[in-house]
Amino acid sequence: MDARFDVPPELLAWDGDVPRARRLQAELATRVLLRDDFPPWRRLAGVDVGFEEGGAITRAVAVLLDADSMQPLAEVVARLPTRMPYIPGLLSFRELPAVLAALAQLPDVPDLVFVDGHGVAHPRGLGIAAHLGVMTDLPTIGVAKKILVGSHGPVGPRRGDRAAVMHRGHLIGTALRSKDGIQPLIVSPGHRVSHATAVQCVLASGRGYKLPEPTRLADRLASRRDRPR
DNA sequence: GCGACAG
DNA sequence: ATCTTGTCGC
Numbered sequence: 001m002d003a004r005f006d007v008p009p010e011l012l013a014w015d016g017d018v019p020r021a022r023r024l025q026a027e028l029a030t031r032v033l034l035r036d037d038f039p040p041w042r043r044l045a046g047v048d049v050g051f052e053e054g055g056a057i058t059r060a061v062a063v064l065l066d067a068d069s070m071q072p073l074a075e076v077v078a079r080l081p082t083r084m085p086y087i088p089g090l091l092s093f094r095e096l097p098a099v100l101a102a103l104a105q106l107p108d109v110p111d112l113v114f115v116d117g118h119g120v121a122h123p124r125g126l127g128i129a130a131h132l133g134v135m136t137d138l139p140t141i142g143v144a145k146k147i148l149v150g151s152h153g154p155v156g157p158r159r160g161d162r163a164a165v166m167h168r169g170h171l172i173g174t175a176l177r178s179k180d181g182i183q184p185l186i187v188s189p190g191h192r193v194s195h196a197t198a199v200q201c202v203l204a205s206g207r208g209y210k211l212p213e214p215t216r217l218a219d220r221l222a223s224r225r226d227r228p229r
Numbered sequence: 230g231c232g233a234c235a236g
Numbered sequence: 237a238t239c240t241t242g243t244c245g246c
Binding site: 051086088089091092094116117144145149 | 236
Binding site for chain 3: 049055086180181222223
């Protein structure tokens, strides 16, 4: 039984009209839920995107893992022609078509999805993790390596140390040290998860690396680090 | 007006 | 993201 998502394509339509896309983001952002709706999660998924042919092909990877053992249960890849360039703030319009195609190939629907990029830590509150969550209604968490908007104070040097990421007077995410002495990750809720739970999930799914296991495994395949030359 | 700007 | 080898440091 494949994972199925009834996703209205207009929620992801790209026609070159940047202002229109931004308005759509602001509208969809009102549908984001920052509460924990239905934990615990048994099956986790990690998704990430890479490019081939000089950017002409978008390659999305989705990995399904058992939440207890953190062992991969399935890994799928989807390749679609790239339809738009990277525009800061509009990343989801560029990458989600391929991500949705990959998720649809998983043998089961995940209970929680880790996305490479921001959740609500976005200019209009709708980073790629939040956009994916609203479209599929799946709980999602955004895990980014760099800040897009907002700022935070100093973060302690040890794993687990954190600092709130604020933007326009509001909490939008957490700068989290996922490993001793490594640059902190920026964690933010995507959908149906609270700020506190998003952080706990990232720490709980860590295996000693900087990235949480779902993201790390998806990242390896998306960037072709699985098959070194 | 200038600089910043997830992946 | 991607182009790319070795190298410094925990």
